[in-house]
Amino acid sequence: MHPGPFDPHADQSPSSAWRRAARHFLAAVLGVLVLALGTYLLALPVAHAQAQGELRIGYQKSASLFVLQKAQGTLEKRLAPLGFGVKWVEFPAGPQLLEGLNVGAVDVGYVGEAPPIFAQAAGAQFVYIGFDPAAPRAEAILVRHDAPIRSVADLKGRKVALNKGSNVHYLLVRQLERHGLRIGDIQPVYLAPADGRAAFESGSVDAWAIWDPFQAAAEKATGARVLADGTPGVVNNYQYYLGARGFVQQNPRVVQALFEDAAERGQWLRKNPRQAAELIAPLQGLPVDVVEQALQRYEFGVQPITRQVAADQQKIADTFHALKLIPRPIKVSDAVVFGQD
Template sequence: MRFRSILRLAAPLLIAAISFHASAQSGTTLPGTLRIGFQKSASLLTLQKSSGSLEKKLAPLGVSVKWVEFPAGPQLLEGLNVGAVDVGFVGEAPPIFAQAAGAKFVYIGFDPAAPEAEAIVVPKDSPIKSVAELKGKKVALNKGSNVHYLLVKALEKAGLKYSDIQPVYLPPADARAAFERGAVDAWVIWDPFLAAVEHQSGARLLQDGKGIANNYAYYLAERGYAQTQPKVIQALFEDTQAQAIALKSNIKAAAAVIAPLQGLAPEVVEKSLTRYQFGVKPLTPAVAAEQQKIADTFHALGLIPNAIRVGDALPGSVKVAEATK
């Protein structure tokens, strides 16, 4: 009963957050396929894909599901911008870089903060003991990903500028290889890659996101799709909530299912799952304001060419004035 009550409460909030107009809904025809952009590292979506739960949820609406995998958030945003997917799930930074590049999308939901699920790590035998000692060092990261902001804020806290390090922009697989052969001094990465390198290589954590970066994750949609397909998005979020509750109620069982799909040991996946909260929620002015802070930081550092207003990509129910105070 508690589970059903949660869904009954969550669904109306999520739909309200997307701010669909009745006139737009009345003439809506359901699409034949919902195309979802995801990363294999997104454990909850990987679990959903494996279980087929969303396909069952959408079947009464006559809608099928196509899962489109991307190596990281920036590439997923490119796919969303060119119309290859309808909905995607990414970290904090990719939407900001994409919006600065002119991508058209709307935020439709977010996952709770997970600051411990991203970190700066060094090899176990590295002489580097603090973030301050990264000055002049090579630091690997996926450009435009959620960890980009973590690195900026961690350096700032340590009294360093971004220009004080040598960023090496590599996707996770290439960064792991460079990290293990000593081609870079540190790596900024998220789970489950973080848990994997800790477990398999003994990587030592210098700084995670606690007190520095919230590490929210966002559900995004092509704006026209969000406006015309509220029933499909409602079904997606209801299923996401159900799968999140099931995952958190038995993390070990979920890890056993997800591990072979991610090519990782169950204990690695289990560790990474404990650092996420899961469960999509409606956008709030406070969360939007945090996203604007990241955008302003990136612009001040010259990481994006022009200032952006996150409010331009928010649902109408999240007031821009409130979000940017």
Template structure:
């Protein structure tokens, strides 16, 4: 069995360093601002961040930030934990991740704030098995190998699904792999199941006939979060507001034009249009500022990971909210 993640600061910063170097090749490592104004907004995104991918494809954020003299740079990461590493070491200024990565990152001392979230998307993540697998229920996973990205949103999904079906996290053998490696292991039968999110979920379902044992409905919320490096957010709120406004505007367009949006996004994600469309329909968009209620939901996840000894120390989610939001949380 793989050992559970022990996210001390040193080990966490070392995790995925090669992936980080590849994702940020050519990235400027000087501060992202010049005297009096920021030079750029560096955005970390994943294939699952379809709204960011859409914004990148149409250049809407570049147009919005041009009057401020701010350039936009885009850097792709394989998953949330690697993206958070990039945020922590100063390679990017903002990013978009699932529920778990910010918790592990905060436990490791990363300096960021939650700047927004999208509505719950429990159908956008699931545990899948090959179409001809003998496994029929989550309870059948006892003693089996389950691939997942360490510290990602599906880490919590797996914990809660096992709990719901009378198993503990210790009852399975987690195999920690990023999505591309997990897909390869899944297809060659090196693992029995895969806990994964969209669009990778939609792709493996359509392309291999993979079956869901369960998705997140009735078990997890699967909120998606927009994060910013704390210093950047505090120094350049006008840039963060422009990003937030553009996310709202483009999110409304994607929601009203799902098929057309999928056709724009698919080439950049390297996926079939039908796969991207299926994924978009499982990810409701509608960015909102983080509230104390949503922070409380995050706190439940942090407490669950601490109880499982997956975190090195307690995490207080409210410490990662912008000061303006804390007034309503006292």
């Protein structure tokens, strides 16, 4: 029979009392450790949720591929295994998007050729990380269907509406040069797309340099005629993927997942242009047939930046500096993460 705690025959020596005290102490310590471990394990799901990342994407409604990705939710599914969610942040135009990237409001964005040049000249911190192939037909100089203007050379002395410092500014300069004219030989009227269309339709300007989907909308609604676009070999009209340098360096797998999803969605779009247009049109506020026509003039298939593409972008930067549109010369390659040439 084992002695109980109050057994008069139990060993009451000092050493026995010490052992009993030690056992009580160890039991108390073990209890504290078990409680602490339980609290830690219960906190694990919360800690994981707090550590989960988020890819903040700056986009414009006119950027059809991003609009499609947002509508279909494919990027969210692709990033989930990496512990990343997606936040879509809409901007009215490229310059505002670049400012958002510069101040840390977004991690990546998608814009045309001109906004990054102005942003770099202003000291913005970003990097080019990818580009979509050339889409020279997705921007054009339009004239009214009954206009007597038959050649870019006929624009001499006439009013041409355009968005100052945009891709079409470069298109207009290059087309004028190709026909022996300079920007000073016409009367540029600097207007945002909505105001440009109003001026074009009212006849207060003779031509309008504009990009898709605004270009397709004017063609469909007014019968506007393409006087000249980026062909043949006049401009490339690349679309660029940009990123915050720190985010790109720290999250290469996230950037790769973004590219993989963009390439996959681009392939689907090319095979299903009508279905894609039906998804995109309500978000852009445009008729389906307008969006479908615009989609057919873009190329979707993101690729890493090459030195040749950077050199083409440098030509635009040099042109804008010569026109005094940017205050200082820039070196585009300083802001490029190059892929394999």
